[in-house]
Amino acid sequence: MDFTLSAEQILLRDAVRQHCQEQYRFHERLAILRRPEGFSREHWRSYARLGWLGVTLPEDVGGFAGSLVDLVLIMKEFGRALVLEPFLSCAVLAAQAVNAAGNKQQRQHLLSAMVKGELLLALAHFEMESRGDVQFITTRATRTANGGFLLSGRKSLVLGGGIADQFVLSARSYGGPHDWEGISLFLVPANAPGLVRRGFRTVDGGNAAELEFTRLEVEATALLGEEGCAAGAIQQAVDHAIISLCAEAVGAMDKVVTVTRDYMKTRRAYGTTLSTLQALQHRLADMLVELELSRSMLYRALAGAANPDWQARRKALSAAKALIGRSGRFVGSQGIQLHGGIGMSDEYIIGHLFKRLAVIEALFGNSDFHLSQMFEDTDIHAKKTPAHSESVELTVLTPAEK
Amino acid sequence: MNFEPNPDDVLFRAELRTTIQNILDTLFPDRPLNGGRLWASNREHMRKWIRALDEHGYAVPHWPVEWKGRGWPPLWRSIFEDEVSRVDCPHRDLISIGFVGPVLYTFGTDEQKRKFLPRIRSGEDAWCQGFSEPDAGSDLLSLRTTAIRQGEHFILNGRKLWITRAHDADMMFALARIEAAGNRRQQGLSFLLLDMRTPGITVNPFRMIDGVPHVNEVLLENVRVPVENLVGEQGKGWVYARFLLDRERSLVAQLPGLRRMVASLRKTLQSEIECGAPLIENPSYRLKFSQYEAELGALEFLELRFLHARDDDPNTQVLASILKLRGTDLRQRVSETLWEVYGDRGLEFSLCLGAEANDERGTEPVHWSAVNHLFQRAATIAGGTSEIQRNIIAGVSLGL
Numbered sequence: 001m002d003f004t005l006s007a008e009q010i011l012l013r014d015a016v017r018q019h020c021q022e023q024y025r026f027h028e029r030l031a032i033l034r035r036p037e038g039f040s041r042e043h044w045r046s047y048a049r050l051g052w053l054g055v056t057l058p059e060d061v062g063g064f065a066g067s068l069v070d071l072v073l074i075m076k077e078f079g080r081a082l083v084l085e086p087f088l089s090c091a092v093l094a095a096q097a098v099n100a101a102g103n104k105q106q107r108q109h110l111l112s113a114m115v116k117g118e119l120l121l122a123l124a125h126f127e128m129e130s131r132g133d134v135q136f137i138t139t140r141a142t143r144t145a146n147g148g149f150l151l152s153g154r155k156s157l158v159l160g161g162g163i164a165d166q167f168v169l170s171a172r173s174y175g176g177p178h179d180w181e182g183i184s185l186f187l188v189p190a191n192a193p194g195l196v197r198r199g200f201r202t203v204d205g206g207n208a209a210e211l212e213f214t215r216l217e218v219e220a221t222a223l224l225g226e227e228g229c230a231a232g233a234i235q236q237a238v239d240h241a242i243i244s245l246c247a248e249a250v251g252a253m254d255k256v257v258t259v260t261r262d263y264m265k266t267r268r269a270y271g272t273t274l275s276t277l278q279a280l281q282h283r284l285a286d287m288l289v290e291l292e293l294s295r296s297m298l299y300r301a302l303a304g305a306a307n308p309d310w311q312a313r314r315k316a317l318s319a320a321k322a323l324i325g326r327s328g329r330f331v332g333s334q335g336i337q338l339h340g341g342i343g344m345s346d347e348y349i350i351g352h353l354f355k356r357l358a359v360i361e362a363l364f365g366n367s368d369f370h371l372s373q374m375f376e377d378t379d380i381h382a383k384k385t386p387a388h389s390e391s392v393e394l395t396v397l398t399p400a401e402k
Numbered sequence: 403m404n405f406e407p408n409p410d411d412v413l414f415r416a417e418l419r420t421t422i423q424n425i426l427d428t429l430f431p432d433r434p435l436n437g438g439r440l441w442a443s444n445r446e447h448m449r450k451w452i453r454a455l456d457e458h459g460y461a462v463p464h465w466p467v468e469w470k471g472r473g474w475p476p477l478w479r480s481i482f483e484d485e486v487s488r489v490d491c492p493h494r495d496l497i498s499i500g501f502v503g504p505v506l507y508t509f510g511t512d513e514q515k516r517k518f519l520p521r522i523r524s525g526e527d528a529w530c531q532g533f534s535e536p537d538a539g540s541d542l543l544s545l546r547t548t549a550i551r552q553g554e555h556f557i558l559n560g561r562k563l564w565i566t567r568a569h570d571a572d573m574m575f576a577l578a579r580i581e582a583a584g585n586r587r588q589q590g591l592s593f594l595l596l597d598m599r600t601p602g603i604t605v606n607p608f609r610m611i612d613g614v615p616h617v618n619e620v621l622l623e624n625v626r627v628p629v630e631n632l633v634g635e636q637g638k639g640w641v642y643a644r645f646l647l648d649r650e651r652s653l654v655a656q657l658p659g660l661r662r663m664v665a666s667l668r669k670t671l672q673s674e675i676e677c678g679a680p681l682i683e684n685p686s687y688r689l690k691f692s693q694y695e696a697e698l699g700a701l702e703f704l705e706l707r708f709l710h711a712r713d714d715d716p717n718t719q720v721l722a723s724i725l726k727l728r729g730t731d732l733r734q735r736v737s738e739t740l741w742e743v744y745g746d747r748g749l750e751f752s753l754c755l756g757a758e759a760n761d762e763r764g765t766e767p768v769h770w771s772a773v774n775h776l777f778q779r780a781a782t783i784a785g786g787t788s789e790i791q792r793n794i795i796a797g798v799s800l801g802l
Contacts, residue, residue, distance in 0.1 A: 001477050002404040003710045009403055069403045261800060281796035288799050289724050296703035303405035319696035371692035
């Protein structure tokens with residue numbers, strides 16, 4: 001176990017930090033937020049040029065085969081700067097699903113375009129009733145006479161969905177809504193006839209969409225990998241996303257604490273600065289405590305992600321998501337409280353940090369959901385363990401030829 | 403930064419587990435299961451245990467190699483603590499090996515080191531900490547015990563309070579004030595070593611709300627302490643006490659013990675029945691339990707960060723205070739739940755007034771949980787209250 005950053009890790013962190021400090025100051029971010037698309041294609045091209053979009057993807061798709069630590073370093077800086085580009089939805093969530101589920105040709109075709117910044121992908125998986133449960137899927141896929149598929153269902157919160165060129169869409173080929181087996185992934189162009197996309201912004205300003213489709217026809221080649229076997233790939237993608245969100249939350253909390261501390265040292269009331277008032281000092285101390293516990297939890301999640309045991313890995317990630325989610329809401333809301341009225345202004349950073357932290361807590365299952373997931377015991381959650389758990393690995397190794 | 407598991411660590415843990423088990427089986431073949439607290443805190447058991455650990459080089463692994471420490475990497479130190487906490491063994495005297503030992507090997511004279519360190523390691527001397535007084539708890543600088551130089555001795559007078567295990571101790575390290583004109587508050591304090599058999603020392607045990615006399619009042623009346631028992635410089639006692647308290651903050655979290663309490667909570671949730679079903683099926687207990695486990699996991703990694711951090715970094719101090727603040731808070735919440743799960747049976751108090759302290763009934767899980775829950779209220783007071791920890795955290799982060 002090594003808590004010290006390597007020379008390469010420091011270079012990566014500094015590069016991301018420098019980019020954010022020079023080109024993602026709060027007023028610049030606010031301008032991007034208020035654009036129709038809600039993100040900057042110029043920045044997206046920069047991320048591609050700097051190699052960040054493929055940081056954890058294997059080299060055969062143009063990636064850098066970096067570790068989860070590299071991903072975490074990027075996300076922490078993005079969290080601090082409240083980066084709006086669809087890094088999480090496209091370069092982490094959708095890309096990991098394609099990498100884990102697709103055959104060699106599909107992976108290379110889709111991911112090398114994504115890594116170059118030329119293709120925006122979005123994972124259309126979760127549904128209204130899933131609430132964080134990765135395998136609760138009711139969207140149906142049925143075979144057509146010519147070997148293609150008909151897809152019918154609704155996808156509720158497709159992150160990056162309003163701007164995606166193509167969707168990586170999950171549907172159930174067989175089994176009931178709770179089954180691990182039977183889920184397939186399909187590649188569906190955003191302009192496919194019969195696909196109704198309603199784009200919207202989330203509470204934090206992020207881009208998302210809701211999809212609705214009835215008997216949407218796709219060709220046999222749209223199927224990623226093998227039919228009915230995608231749950232593991234989706235879980236892997238979600239695991240990457242959860243670690244990314246935890247890192248992003250740590251970055252955002254760090255920013256809240258720093259901004260609040262600086263404000264307390266300058267803001268005067270009752271003839272003194274806020275920083276001298278013990279009730280307020282203790283509140284700031286509690287915020288810092290939550291931040292440092294979250295940072296520790298993030299490291300624990302990284303260690304847990306390396307655990308070969310499926311249950312232990314699930315538990316470590318759920319614990320991190322639950323605890324960091326709650327800490328984020330606490331730190332964000334106390335940041336507003338310590339600022340007083342200015343904390344409520346939409347022209348000031350604290351409120352935006354709070355909104356992002358609140359959304360992070362809610363994404364991919366909120367804290368209560370993940371606490372209940374941690375409690376694995378044989379009878380109640382037996383269905384959660386996939387039969388082929390050995391094949392589901394949270395690694396960045398190139399998958400064998402499929 | 404790298405969190406991949408290392409095979410050396412796995413091997414280290416496995417070997418340690420076997421060794422510790424063997425030592426215990428040889429020393430205490432008939433030890434009570436589930437570690438009776440009174441059995442575990444029995445002075446003779448503690449002495450035998452530390453001596454056996456010392457023979458295997460495990461008494462003080464965190465000390466410098468020169469004084470028989472092991473120079474282990476931080477992770478191994480935490481693995482060691484974890485493995486020791488897994489077994490039903492006597493307590494180790496943290497006041498001796500964790501507090502005064504490090505002060506002596508850092509600030510003591512060669513003679514003090516040679517005289518006291520081996521006796522701590524072998525369990526020969528048990529120490530108590532004579533800091534607090536009736537009007538000086540967290541605000542230690544207002545302590546009033548005086549030391550007056552008279553030839554080759556200091557003459558001590560004062561009243562120390564809440565002194566853990568003083569009734570069992572051979573030695574005490576104490577802070578006393580040497581008055582001189584122009585002293586600032588912290589300048590008058592000196593760090594002295596007292597033999598508990600010195601005439602003029604009276605120890606009066608105090609029964610706590612849990613029914614156990616853990617702590618004492620120690621009266622000092624014209625107690626003669628040889629000048630060679632002054633640690634470091636006269637008037638700099640506060641520096642050494644701060645050094646010790648910084649260590650104390652991280653030690654008092656005692657996460658392996660907390661991990662054991664959490665494991666015991668899980669077992670109890672499975673065995674206790676509520677309206678025909680095990681408590682573990684009650685969703686509110688499940689959420690609570692998972693919350694405890696998650697927080698404990700975060701604290702364990704925070705402790706690893708602390709162990710890896712440099713001593714002279716102010717952030718290290720913040721990490722130690724966080725460990726103390728949140729470790730003790732979690733300890734209290736877990737102990738509350740651990741008591742509450744016994745329902746009606748938990749309300750019977752086994753160590754009521756007049757009961758003998760060696761009543762082993764207090765070590766049955768249901769009784770232990772009631773007593774422990776009461777005892778844990780002290781966790782957020784001793785070693786610097788939670789409010790003091792928040793002062794420290796805010797002070798460092800605000801640059802005050």
